[in-house]
Amino acid sequence: MMKSLIALAGVLLLATAAVAQDVTQIDGNHDGQITRAEFAAARMANFARLDRNGDGVVSTADIPAIARFKPGIQKTFQSFIANADASGDGMVTRVELATAPMPVFDRADANHDGVIERTEMATLRAGLAQMRNQ
Numbered sequence: 001m002m003k004s005l006i007a008l009a010g011v012l013l014l015a016t017a018a019v020a021q022d023v024t025q026i027d028g029n030h031d032g033q034i035t036r037a038e039f040a041a042a043r044m045a046n047f048a049r050l051d052r053n054g055d056g057v058v059s060t061a062d063i064p065a066i067a068r069f070k071p072g073i074q075k076t077f078q079s080f081i082a083n084a085d086a087s088g089d090g091m092v093t094r095v096e097l098a099t100a101p102m103p104v105f106d107r108a109d110a111n112h113d114g115v116i117e118r119t120e121m122a123t124l125r126a127g128l129a130q131m132r133n134q
Contacts (some may be wrong), residue, residue, distance in 0.1 A: 009031060018130055023124050025042075026042040028041060030116075033117050034116040034121075034124070035114060035116075036114045036115075039102060043097065043102075044094070044097065047094055047097055050066070052065030055091060058080075058081065058091065059090055059091040060077075060081065060090065063077050063078075064075075067094040084097060104122075104124065104128070106119075107123060108120050108127060112122055
């Protein structure tokens with residue numbers, strides 16, 4: 001289960017991690033903290049990057065286009081779809097992505113106050129770096 005959640009987080013943040021080389025870019029109001037809402041907004045902003053064929057859903061049909069940029073992502077991408085696809089139709093909609101778990105955020109938010117503070121940023125950076133290297 002944990003491995004699946006990590007895979008899910010990896011694909012959910014794949015585009016965010018690529019765009020946000022520094023986690024401060026996820027900090028929408030630039031206050032030095034990342035709220036759960038800012039984190040969710042960052043991954044939602046990248047839905048279109050995951051939906052490579054532009055059909056409005058993320059599915060296995062998007063894998064070839066993403067794999068060009070990130071070889072070996074197929075297994076992680078399939079795990080993402082399996083975990084985020086609440087309806088079981090093999091596709092992840094924007095609504096499903098919006099309600100999908102955020103285990104990387106949850107791990108980084110050590111005190112569980114809904115905010116990744118400066119002292120917790122190192123954990124988030126490490127989690128994003130690990131996903132980039134998968």
